[in-house]
Amino acid sequence: MKQTPLIILAAITTICLLVFACRKEIDYLIHDRDRVTPDLLESAQVWYLQRLSSDPSIPRLLPTWKDAWGIQSVNGDSLVIVPAPENYIGVKDISVRRFFVFKTDGVSVSDGRIVEFVGESFDVSSQVDLLLKHFRSDVVPGFTGIVLDYDVNYDLFDKKSYTGGQLDNRDVGLVNLSGYEMHILAKSKWTRRAPIQSMSREVISAAIPCPPYTETYNGVPGNLAGNCVITFLVYTTLSSNGCIASKTYNYLSHTCPVPEGSGSGSPASGSGSSGSGDGPPYGGGAYSNTITNNIKDPCINNTISNAINSPNLALELIDDIIKELDSDLAVDIQVEDGETNGNYPGEMQDAEITKVNGIPRKFSAKLVLDSSYVVDASQEGTVAIFIHEVLHSYIAKAGLIDGTNNIDHHQTMAEKYVAPMASYLQGLFGISEFDAYALSWAGLTYTSAFSDVLTFEIGGETYDKSDLLIASAAYMGRGGDGNLLNGTEHCSN
Numbered sequence: 001m002k003q004t005p006l007i008i009l010a011a012i013t014t015i016c017l018l019v020f021a022c023r024k025e026i027d028y029l030i031h032d033r034d035r036v037t038p039d040l041l042e043s044a045q046v047w048y049l050q051r052l053s054s055d056p057s058i059p060r061l062l063p064t065w066k067d068a069w070g071i072q073s074v075n076g077d078s079l080v081i082v083p084a085p086e087n088y089i090g091v092k093d094i095s096v097r098r099f100f101v102f103k104t105d106g107v108s109v110s111d112g113r114i115v116e117f118v119g120e121s122f123d124v125s126s127q128v129d130l131l132l133k134h135f136r137s138d139v140v141p142g143f144t145g146i147v148l149d150y151d152v153n154y155d156l157f158d159k160k161s162y163t164g165g166q167l168d169n170r171d172v173g174l175v176n177l178s179g180y181e182m183h184i185l186a187k188s189k190w191t192r193r194a195p196i197q198s199m200s201r202e203v204i205s206a207a208i209p210c211p212p213y214t215e216t217y218n219g220v221p222g223n224l225a226g227n228c229v230i231t232f233l234v235y236t237t238l239s240s241n242g243c244i245a246s247k248t249y250n251y252l253s254h255t256c257p258v259p260e261g262s263g264s265g266s267p268a269s270g271s272g273s274s275g276s277g278d279g280p281p282y283g284g285g286a287y288s289n290t291i292t293n294n295i296k297d298p299c300i301n302n303t304i305s306n307a308i309n310s311p312n313l314a315l316e317l318i319d320d321i322i323k324e325l326d327s328d329l330a331v332d333i334q335v336e337d338g339e340t341n342g343n344y345p346g347e348m349q350d351a352e353i354t355k356v357n358g359i360p361r362k363f364s365a366k367l368v369l370d371s372s373y374v375v376d377a378s379q380e381g382t383v384a385i386f387i388h389e390v391l392h393s394y395i396a397k398a399g400l401i402d403g404t405n406n407i408d409h410h411q412t413m414a415e416k417y418v419a420p421m422a423s424y425l426q427g428l429f430g431i432s433e434f435d436a437y438a439l440s441w442a443g444l445t446y447t448s449a450f451s452d453v454l455t456f457e458i459g460g461e462t463y464d465k466s467d468l469l470i471a472s473a474a475y476m477g478r479g480g481d482g483n484l485l486n487g488t489e490h491c492s493n
C-alpha cells in the first residue's frame with residue numbers, strides 16, 4: 001500500500017536531486033501536505049488584509065506567504081497554513097510555534113486565525129503537522145501544552161489546554177509584561193503589591209470578595225530595558241471558593257525594539273539570552289506603550305515623554321501609577337493637546353471600559369491638555385496638570401471596573417495623592433517642597449480637604465492658602481516681559 005508514494009518519492013528525489021526548489025515537493029509528500037493554488041493563496045491574502053487593523057498599537061504578525069501549504073484537518077476542514085516569524089525561547093522543555101491558519105471551502109477563504117502551539121515537555125517543532133491537523137480537536141495525540149487561537153490582529157479568541165493528548169481544565173496562558181512593569185515589580189522584590197483600588201481583572205466577576213493572592217516570577221533576566229516585552233507562561237491556581245490562590249509567571253522569552261540601522265533580525269545587542277526583532281512577542285495583545293503621547297507641540301510632547309518615561313525609580317507612587325498604566329496591556333490612554341470642553345487646563349475625556357461577556361477587557365480614555373493654557377505654562381506646571389489627569393484615569397479605571405463610578409475624584413486626590421504628587425514633582429524637577437505641594441494642590445482647591453483648613457504645614461513652615469495659589473500660578477503663566485514667572489520653558493532642554 002505504501003509502495004506507490006515511495007516510488008513517486010524516489011522518482012522525484014532522483015529527478016530533483018540537484019534542484020533546490022524541489023525540496024518543497026518532497027516535503028509535501030512526506031508530511032501529507034498539499035500545494036496551495038495561487039488563487040486560494042490570493043484569497044487568503046485578501047481575507048487577511050481586509051481584516052487587518054490600522055491601529056499602530058496593535059502588534060502586526062506578518063505571514064510568510066511563500067511558504068504556505070494546505071492540509072485536511074481531522075475535522076474535515078480544508079486549511080491553508082502560512083508560517084510566521086518565530087521568537088527564540090530561552091527555556092528548556094518549553095517550545096512554541098505559530099502559524100496563520102485559514103479555513104477554506106476549496107476555492108475561497110472563510111476564516112483566518114493566528115494559532116500558537118505551546119508544548120510543555122513536548123517538542124512542537126517536530127510535530128507541526130500533527131498539531132495543525134488536530135487544530136480545534138478535543139484530542140491531540142500525545143500533546144501536553146496549550147493551543148492559543150487569535151484573530152489576525154492578535155486578539156485572543158480561544159484557548160485550549162491538553163495533558164497527554166486530552167483536553168483539561170488547567171488555567172495556563174501567555175502573558176506579556178513590559179520592562180517598566182518588571183522594574184516596578186523588582187522594587188517590591190518580584191512580588192506584586194495588592195492593587196491599590198481594585199481587585200485583579202480575573203476576580204471581578206466573582207460575587208464574593210477575594211483575598212489578595214501572591215504572584216511569583218521565575219527566571220526573569222535582570223536589567224531589561226523598559227521598552228522590552230517579556231513573555232511569560234503563567235499558571236493560575238484557584239481556591240475552593242473560586243478565588244485566585246496564586247499565579248506563577250515562568251519566563252519564556254523577551255523581545256526588545258531593534259535600534260534603527262542595526263538591522264532587523266539580529267538579536268538586540270546587550271539584551272542577554274534572546275530578543276529578536278523579527279516579529280511581535282508570542283501571546284499577542286497590544287504591547288506597545290499604552291499611554292500614547294500624541295501632543296503636537298514638540299517641546300510639550302518632550303516634556304510629557306520625560307514624565308512618562310522617567311528612569312528615576314525614586315519617584316515612587318505617581319511614577320508607579322504612570323508606569324503601571326503605561327505597561328498595562330488592557331489600557332489605552334491617548335494624551336493630546338487641544339481644547340478642553342470645560343475650559344480647564346486639562347481634562348479626561350471618553351473614559352470607558354470595554355467588556356466582553358461581562359469581563360472588563362480594556363480601559364480607554366483621552367487626556368487633553370488645553371493648548372492655549374499649557375503654551376504659557378512651565379514644564380513643572382504642564383507635568384502637574386498631566387499627573388492630575390493621570391490620576392483621574394487611574395481612579396476612573398478602578399471605578400469603572402468595580403462599579404464605584406460615583407467616587408469623588410478630586411476629594412480622593414486631595415486626601416490620598418497630594419503628598420505623592422508633590423514628591424514626584426520634586427523628584428522630577430528638583431523644585432522646593434513648598435512649590436511641589438502648591439502645584440499638587442492646583443486643581444483641588446475647591447475640595448473640602450482644601451477649604452476646611454486655614455493654613456498648611458509644609459516642610460516645617462506654616463503657609464496661608466493664598467501662598468499656595470500664588471506659587472502654583474507662577475508656574476502656569478508669564479509676566480509682562482513674556483517670560484515665565486517661575487519654572488522651566490518647555491523648549492529649554
Ligand SMILES: [Zn+2]
Binds near residue numbers: 388392443
Ligand atoms: Zn481634575
